[in-house]
Amino acid sequence: MSGRWSRWIHRWASPPYFYRASRPWGRVFAVVSFVAIAIGLYGGLWLAPPDFQQGNGFRIIYVHVPSAWMSLFIFVFLAVCGLIGLIWRIKLAHAMASAAAPIGAAFTAITLVTGSLWAKPMWGTFWVWDARLTSELILFFLYLGVIALSRSFENQQTGDRAAAILAIVGAVDVPIIHYSVDWWQTLHQGAIFRGNPFDGHLHTTVAPSMLWPLLVMWLGFMCYFGALVLWRARSEILLRQLDTGWAREAVGAP
Amino acid sequence: MNGLLGAQLRMIYRARGDYLAPVIFYVLVASLFPLALGPSPRLLSLIAPGVIWIDATLASVVAFAGLFRDDYDDGSLEQMLLSPRPLELIVLVRVFAGWVSLSLPLVLLAPLLALWFSFPPPILPVLLVSLVLTTGCLTLLGALGSALTVGLRHSLVLLPVLLLPLATPVLIFGAHAVLLAERGLDPRTPLYVLAALFFLALALIPKATAAALRVALEV
Numbered sequence: 001m002s003g004r005w006s007r008w009i010h011r012w013a014s015p016p017y018f019y020r021a022s023r024p025w026g027r028v029f030a031v032v033s034f035v036a037i038a039i040g041l042y043g044g045l046w047l048a049p050p051d052f053q054q055g056n057g058f059r060i061i062y063v064h065v066p067s068a069w070m071s072l073f074i075f076v077f078l079a080v081c082g083l084i085g086l087i088w089r090i091k092l093a094h095a096m097a098s099a100a101a102p103i104g105a106a107f108t109a110i111t112l113v114t115g116s117l118w119a120k121p122m123w124g125t126f127w128v129w130d131a132r133l134t135s136e137l138i139l140f141f142l143y144l145g146v147i148a149l150s151r152s153f154e155n156q157q158t159g160d161r162a163a164a165i166l167a168i169v170g171a172v173d174v175p176i177i178h179y180s181v182d183w184w185q186t187l188h189q190g191a192i193f194r195g196n197p198f199d200g201h202l203h204t205t206v207a208p209s210m211l212w213p214l215l216v217m218w219l220g221f222m223c224y225f226g227a228l229v230l231w232r233a234r235s236e237i238l239l240r241q242l243d244t245g246w247a248r249e250a251v252g253a254p
Numbered sequence: 255m256n257g258l259l260g261a262q263l264r265m266i267y268r269a270r271g272d273y274l275a276p277v278i279f280y281v282l283v284a285s286l287f288p289l290a291l292g293p294s295p296r297l298l299s300l301i302a303p304g305v306i307w308i309d310a311t312l313a314s315v316v317a318f319a320g321l322f323r324d325d326y327d328d329g330s331l332e333q334m335l336l337s338p339r340p341l342e343l344i345v346l347v348r349v350f351a352g353w354v355s356l357s358l359p360l361v362l363l364a365p366l367l368a369l370w371f372s373f374p375p376p377i378l379p380v381l382l383v384s385l386v387l388t389t390g391c392l393t394l395l396g397a398l399g400s401a402l403t404v405g406l407r408h409s410l411v412l413l414p415v416l417l418l419p420l421a422t423p424v425l426i427f428g429a430h431a432v433l434l435a436e437r438g439l440d441p442r443t444p445l446y447v448l449a450a451l452f453f454l455a456l457a458l459i460p461k462a463t464a465a466a467l468r469v470a471l472e473v
Contacts, residue, residue: 086465141419148415152406161469162402166416169398169462176423176451 013090015237016246022230029227036220043213051210057121058210064114066218067107070225071139072174074104078146079171082164092233094160095240097167098150099232103225105143111136135177142170156240258344262351276317277359283309284367295372302371303381303432307425309367310360310385311392315414317356318396319403321348322467326404335471341464349397349460357389380435380445387448388428394459395420401466424451 011017044062051058078097085093115133116126127133150163206214241247266273287305288298325331334344364385365378373381399417406412431444 138419138422141415145416145419148412149402152403152408152412155472158405158469158472162466165398165462165466165469166402169459170420172454172458173420173423 013088013092015092015095015241016250018092019234019237019246019250022234026227026230026234029223029230033220033223033227036216036223040213040217040220043216044210048210048213049207054122057118060114060118062213062217064111064118065214066221067111067114068136069218070221071104071108071111071136072178073222074100074107074225075139075142075167075174076171078104078164078167082167086161086164086168091157091160091240092237094157094164095236096229096233097164098160099236100225100229101143101147101150101163101167103228103232105140105147107221107225108136108140108143112140132178138177139174142174146170258339258347259351262347263354266351266355272320273317273355273359276313276356277363279316280309280313280360281363281366283312284370288370298371299373299436302368302373303429303436305371306364306367306381306385306432307388307429310389311418311421311425312414313360314357314389314392314396315399315417318352318393318400319410319413321352321397321400322404322470323400326470331404331467331471335468341467342460345397345401345460345463345467349393349463352397353390353393357393361385361389374436377432377435380441381432384428384431384441384445384448387445387452388424390452391424391448391455392421394455394463398459398463398466401463401470404467405470424448427451 012021040062045059048059050056077100081093081097081100084090085097112133115136119128119133120126146163146167149166150159153159153162238247238251242251284305287301291297291301322331325334335341337344361382364381367373368375368378368381395417399413402416403413427444427448431441431448434444435441
């Protein structure tokens with residue numbers, strides 16, 4: 001069992017194999033993401049009934065909430081990549097983290113912008129210093145810090161590993177920042193899911209007809225991230241390994 | 255162990271001029287607020303917790319930027335790595351010496367700032383306790399930031415970008431405790447959370463700092 005796993009991991013950690021084998025996976029993710037986002041948008045913008053308080057204004061939820069989930073997920077992804085890269089010295093993991101960080105920052109920015117647009121008609125102002133908005137803003141700064149640190153070293157490996165440590169420390173800090181919403185209750189509406197998903201007490205206050213497009217959109221965003229991160233990681237390892245034979249062959253250089 | 259701590263403190267004492275600048279920075283920044291916002295005692299006592307916290311955070315970031323810089327430049331960092339003692343322990347001693355030399359003055363000067371900002375004297379103990387816990391967390395974070403950027407020449411702008419987002423929970427609870435005490439409410443909950451954050455940082459950050467130092471020396 002463990003032998004098979006370690007063989008599998010070592011095969012995928014090899015840049016030439018990853019470069020070849022990830023291409024079809026990227027395409028699969030791209031197709032699934034396109035279909036899921038199309039269905040989710042149709043479900044969210046046409047099929048779901050208007051909210052009894054917010055009318056049609058609530059429909060921005062179908063972009064805002066999946067982006068917020070992605071912004072948190074990608075930070076955890078960075079930390080996991082960082083751990084793998086630091087412990088097993090797999091360079092591919094650092095390339096994946098380096099490919100994922102700007103995508104995570106972009107999702108965080110989308111969350112902040114859609115949140116502001118949503119806040120204007122609902123709360124009457126573009127920005128309130130609500131705990132959750134603030135923690136999303138801090139998450140955005142954390143992303144910028146990781147990206148800035150990884151790019152400020154002349155030696156790529158030093159930058160990768162320093163950014164990995166920052167991402168891991170940040171990932172420990174993110175739940176502390178995030179759960180400040182519970183201590184700091186203000187204007188923001190409650191979270192969509194409450195309770196503990198692990199003991200079966202997860203429940204939601206959103207009607208099923210409004211909820212399913214949200215989950216489909218989330219699936220679409222996840223697959224979009226999968227496609228994009230593989231695509232970016234493939235360019236990243238090509239750039240990093242341009243002095244090797246296989247990379248020169250892959251880009252058609254002599 | 256005692257020898258290591260003693261040597262660290264002796265070194266800091268001999269270079270005491272370097273450690274004065276952050277303290278001056280701290281007092282100077284605090285004195286700018288009344289100049290910018292007007293001398294009204296009501297307004298100043300209202301903004302005092304926030305001002306003291308932001309000021310202490312900025313002063314810590316400035317102060318800890320160079321915690322490992324000299325060790326890196328003169329090669330003692332390599333010696334620390336070669337030492338039979340675990341690097342995490344050396345980091346912890348370094349952090350404690352740093353706290354005594356850089357953060358303790360900030361805590362001790364807080365009553366002066368409280369005086370400037372017409373702070374009600376009964377909540378001074380809450381202010382001091384929360385400042386001790388806050389500066390403890392900030393010292394640990396500052397050590398991590400200093401270790402992450404020790405190999406860089408232009409780290410002065412990068413370091414606040416890395417540290418300030420990480421420090422926000424500490425800022426929230428520290429200032430919140432003083433705010434509650436100022437309003438006559440029980441400040442214990444945020445103080446307990448602050449203490450929990452400090453012990454979490456104490457358990458995890460020396461490990462991360464040691465890892466960052468190993469990365470900086472490429473071992």
